Amino acid sequence: MSSEDTKSEIDTDYEVGQDNIQILGLDIHNPVFAISALLIIAFVLLTLMFQEGAEAFFGWLRPWLTTQFHWVFVIGANVFVIFCLYLIVSPYGKLRIGGEDATPDYSYTGWFAMLFAAGMGIGLMFFGVSEPISHFSSSFADNAGTAESWAPLGGAAGDAEAARRLGMAATIFHWGLHPWAIYAVVALSLAFFSYSCGLPLTIRSSFYPILGERVWGWPGHIIDVLAVFATLFGLATSLGFGAEQALAGLNHLFGVPVTDPVKVGLIIAITGVALMSVVAGLDAGVKRLSELNMALATLLLLFVIIVGPTVAILTGFFGNLAAYLRELPALSNFIGRSDQNFYTGWTTFYWAWWMSWSPFVGMFIARVSRGRTVREFLVCVLLIPSLVCVLWMTAFGGTAITQIVQDGFMGVANADLPVKMFVMFSQLPLTQITSFIGIVLVIVFFVTSSDSGSLVIDTITAGGKVDAPMPQRVFWATFEGLVAIALLLGGGLASLQAAAIATGFPFALVLLAMCVCLQMGLNNELAAYKARQAAAS
Template sequence: MSNAGDTAGIPAPEGHTGLIYTDYEIGQDNLEGQVGPFGFDVHNPVFMVSALSIVAFVFYALALPEQAGAVFGWLRPWLTSTFDWFFLTSANIFVIFCLFLIVSPWGKVRLGGKDAKPDFTYIGWFAMLFAAGMGIGLMFFGVLEPVYHMAISSPLGTPSPFDADGNIIAANVDQAKAMGLAATIYHWGLHPWAIYAIVALALALFSFNKGLPLTIRSAFYPIFGERIWGWTGHVIDILAVFATLFGLATSLGFGAQQANAGLNHVFGIPISIPVQVVLITAITGIALFSVLRGLDGGVKLLSEINMAIAALLLLFVLFVGPTVLILTDFGQGLVAYAKDIIPLSNPIGRTDDAYRDGWTAFYWAWWISWSPFVGMFIARVSRGRTVREFITCVLIIPSLVCVLWMAVFGGVAIDQVLSDPASSAVKANVIDSYNPPLSLFAMLEGLPFSSITSVIAIVLVIVFFVTSSDSGSLVIDTITAGGKVDAPVPQRVFWATFEGAVAIVLLIGGGLSALQAMVISTGLPFTLVLLLMCWAIFKGLRTEPV
């Protein structure tokens, strides 16, 4: 490293007065690809290893679906029960590190240099962040999870409000409701957004302030030095590609199942794997069109449309449902979350295996697998923000919005279950008969204009599907092209196509279990990458002027 004024011909970022890395040109030469016969900017060996491995995985799952299904079915419970402590401990570290950066002197560091200006307004920035970061998950789990944790999973040993015959136990209702919301908020609050913030901050800092390529390996220059241009960096980027692709495939699988359930609920279209394959294929085609239009013309526009529709649906449920009760649940859920966040985060001495292993360990692996995708996407649109502003917005504000979403959708569903359990469609499809993709539509059935709002929900799921797919393919394309943000179009098409293909073969090879197994298996090694990334951020910020 050297001061910006003597950097071997490399211009410092605008307004930058700190230290940048002098070996950017060397690294750029090593990361330059060669345009192949199909228009691919081949970044050896990251592109070739990643692409060939994904193609081989798709053919294996299609050729031997029963064997693949058996492997997936065994892999998920083994990983979550064996490494639950590791996932929980790591997620706690990420939250503590982010909170430390907010209050530290380094919070004043501006991404891109002291004179850098934000590229997007707050509205546009938040829209892209939410659509890419939590979209399908909020739709899929917004009703399902609060009801399930209230009645079935018993987080921290909290008793269910129902006895064995399905009768309500009045003495347990208040405690079960509070825990249902607190246990859900825990999965959608500070911890997942801290995971995203770590990756996004690392990428933004080392790209915008240090002059390195916008790729995962760049964050590790303070630790590995020149080795990031060799196999050390190749392995990091390949792990990022695998984690991102399988994390996205899991979300696309959830989205296809929920869209299929909605179409069955409204139009009577049968629920089946072939229908879900058709849905994934059609929506991947729409995503390809968005990818071809680029960040501003495709992803940003769809994200803003998506957030507008989501906000309208949220307001409808809030004001048509029991508004006062929902707002009360919002406050009580925050209080319960604050009270129980430490015991829920505790990785040892727990007896609630169904909740800790079946939900929390899977969630942390899923968020970690999404982190290269969401982190790079957030980094690309966050130039000009200070570290303090960046982490506060990415960590705290989105958490509050997720809490509101869960309090509205989950609160209405819980009220329907407890006020009239005999006729509640939510109780029938979550508690009595576990049917996760239908839970949202079951809740809407208990509100006015359900046929209209169900169609809107289907559209929302599909658009979230598209924004996740096109955003993800842009990010994977950037990683495999060595950090270039303008890689050839055929390469973007390749990755968008294979995201859909992986989702299809996982659904065929084992459904939800297969999706969850692969996301955990790729999230596990990438957790180590994120832990190292915290140390790299610390070392990088120490060289920035404050």
């Protein structure tokens, strides 16, 4: 069945299945909004009322999930990478999202800016220094290579250069092809079934090839509710990291106390700014803030490259990329690992985090990617951001490692995770300025993530409508901040990570099924494309 045939069939089904109601100025897709909103409100209230119990529960949940179901995340992430690379080189690559005559809605500059702001902005700021330092330190330590080592692949005890290469390879592994493949699968599925097949822009639409009309019933409702929870908790994790780092920077720069009331106040203040961006809309709000972020991030990156160990960064980019590709098969394998703490503590958490965040990032990328070919889309979403992440980690993490190895500066190694970046800046010129820009970047990334997330959740709970009433977006933006507050007070970063893993696990199964549906849809579209070409010739 071609996309044209699918559109005519879907239009009738969608009108029958659509169950939106208008109440108090809202346009609600009845079961999805009601169930999601009530459960989220209950979660926030219970977590705030029973903070000690929540902390104990989340403290148990994360290690249980990562030790019992790590293989689900690892196999799923590997499948997504292989699937995306296959689509790039396959005949499906020439198909255009939205039809043969579709044109892109945004320039490459605006498109790339929104990709990075939505994809992993806060994460790069939080982990750009802290993760390379953590892997380098554990790899270099005398106890690296033990059965329970935190060092990746057993480490490189006593060899600073080998520890550097292994630490950077492990870091890039978590920020390279695998996370962007997860995002790309969701984004391409949503964009294709929405713009090429005429389905509403919501997660359930990707499952039309196997569910048919049932996609408008309870199977579709369950998929969308899972997507709402995955998006909300994935966002809350990112917002929690952002709040921790912004407050750490303010403490480092201005002596602002790091206390729970201050954390709550900071999240409330930044959420308020996000609400203003929500009201401004996609083009006036998210797009402009994303471009501002891209400019500031580029400026900060160039500054570190120029005033830091420039030669080591530029040569390290290629060396780290080669190390990543060399170690990629071993890092991707979950059988017979000697680095179980690294594997379950870092890799499994990351894959779960990316999967829980994928509905948000995927739908946002889909909304701004009409008119791109499948090949162009995947190359830009998968490969180019991965290379930028390699450069970012090489510049920030490589500079910090050089400070330790060559300068003997151990302050960056001994600092807490949220403050490591600012400690690294303290050894570079213009410390006050760069630290302040870093804080601004974290805050603006916080705002764009919250703004974009509220757009995505609002679209899902409104049955795929991209122009749902403003009060709904305000509601979800507000509760993104409240969930982050509840998790921070109910266990801190450990609770945030546990929540991301808990929602990422069921969504990993959803994403695997999404690959099957996308393959079926692309098969039909390619057959119709070939038929049109044959008729024209």
